[in-house]
Amino acid sequence: MALPRVSALRASVRAQLSAQCYHRTFHGSSARTGRNRASVLVAGGAALVAGLIAGASRIQRAEMTGARVPTALDGKDLESRCSCFMAPPVTPLEGLRSPDMKSRMELLIMETQAEVCRALAEVDGGASFIVDRWQREEGGGGISCVLQDGKVFEKAGVNVSVVHGFLSEESIRQMKSRGKSLKTKDGKLPFSAMGVSSVIHPKNPHVPTIHFNYRYFEIEEADGNKQWWFGGGTDLTPTYLNQEDIVHFHQTLKEACDQHSPTFYPKFKKWCDDYFFIKHRGESRGVGGIFFDDLDSPSKEELFKFVQSCAKAVVPCYVPIVEKHKNDSFTPEEKLWQQLRRGRYVEFNLVYDRGTKFGLATPGSRIESILMSLPLTARWEYMYTPPANSKEGEILKVLREPKDWVH
Template identity: 45%
Template sequence: MQNPSHVDIQRVKDFLLDLQARICAALEQQEALGQGTAKFIIDDWTRAEGGGGRSRVLQEGTVIEKGGVMFSHIDIKNLPASATARHPSIAGAKAQALGVSMVIHPKNPHIPTSHANIRLFVAQPEGKDPIWWFGGGFDLTPFYANDEDIQQWHKNAFDLCQPFGEQVYAEHKQWCDDYFYLKHRDEQRGVGGLFFDDLNRWDFDTCFKYIQAVGNGYLNGILPLFEKHREQPYTEEQRAFQLYRRGRYVEFNLVYDRGTIFGLQTGGRIESILVSLPNAVSWSYRPCWQEGSPEERLTSYYLKPRDWLNLGTSKVSHTI
């Protein structure tokens, strides 16, 4: 297996920083098209343990209520349990991790919340060759869902996977369904997309090309949804439902998300780790929605794993 050189790692870093800048520019354009003036602030930081990052955050916009697009490249002196459970051979090893992670919370309830991340992890066990893998993906969390938006999102994911093998989309779509699942609620966080970890099944360059496709594919998937719904009117009741459903997002990120756990265990920068949490959110005790309403249908139909590309033959299943 090809081991990444310093040059290879720098290539990944350059792409990640460029991706971060392009995503922020595209989202700022959506903000401007919605007559907003909010911009992403740039917050460069370093950590005493080694490495640092560039956090870019937009808050209280007209179109985007909160968005965080975060780059980090950190050195780790002693790998924590969250990184070694599946790889006991690297326990205690030095490592470096670099990636871009983003969560965008639009203000309009008709625009889904979206998340994406791509990352490279390289461990250096003493006296052994480096152990490396890529991870990442993207997923969609609508509040007022419709088949057309979800199919467009998954068709984009399917298309970008095709050059890498006919089974890649199905595998990484299933992984996404299984991962973004709230066990204590018995429901999905959203309608899925792609998720993968421990990716080194191909040579380094091919794996790198795949995460480039995923990173670029996020923009191709989310921008049409902004364009479609940015000016769509909404009611106070729809806004209240959005805030209620955001509570599920918070629950997942604080209870299950590996990135959050990894960041906390490695002494990460807390503001960057928790940037995915929305500024406005609510909880309610056992609310009831009218049967057949969009609110009720979200959980009874849309928040179930489905074959979104072939809804006529779709079967609901879960492998957890």
């Protein structure tokens, strides 16, 4: 089964995503003692804001190139956009009418969450997402959408977080180690951060794992100066090597990057290869993609549109690969290799991942959401080494010697 051409696929995905807004259907709820949040089982990932929107049934979707964002959203426009989210936004609607970047970014990550969850639910065929809305005592909150033990996906999580407060000393040290010059007052530094983060672990070893994350960060220094930056990326972790799949994945991301600068893809592809490297194993976590952090130029507006294009590329870069392989047959030996590779995934996330470290160091952070990236199952065997000329050895060679997939 060949993958569709990227341009044709993009048009198809846009048509599917803009064709309709789903009406919110509640299939059960649970209140958790001591927690100010609600969990809702949502059939097919099709969740809308119950009781918040009356009769809203359409939403204007941005093209992958990035739609023009109005200077302000009136009540009806805002309700229309929010009508297809998995849950009400973290920020009250009145606060989202501002045209500032924090409002625009929150709307983008909420839309991205809903689009990805709907696409995953459709390809899984009958799966349900747990939609878990949570609050952070120190400020803000989030929405965690998690599918477990579906037909296609063993575990798929798509999280949104919108938090604010004061950075911990550990987080400030992390930022200073990356070259940030930060002026604190009495050791405190006010911040606002928001992002969408997802890791998707399939059951079939011939379907790769994908991770993506797009975020925006603001801090206010002691003298009132504000610093801001964007970060994020999308990367693929296959168990077995399929060159056509990997080329499709990278080509789709490259097209999203090229709309904004011809330098973005090669720069952020190398950054991804360097970042997702398991030093103690001497191998990459996967076959890369794009990764960037601390971006604050050329301008806030241009970078927002770039991040918007990257977010819109997630579904078309990944879902066709899932459709292609979700029904492939596999052996117990191939399933074992998938479990061993997941062990490597866990090692990277717990030892090196910057987002995991930041989350664990942030006061009031939600551990369940931070560790959502870990697979439901994994395996570690002592001194397991596959034959060099095997399919398992083939993927290991690529992981130790990153390739240029689009030239």
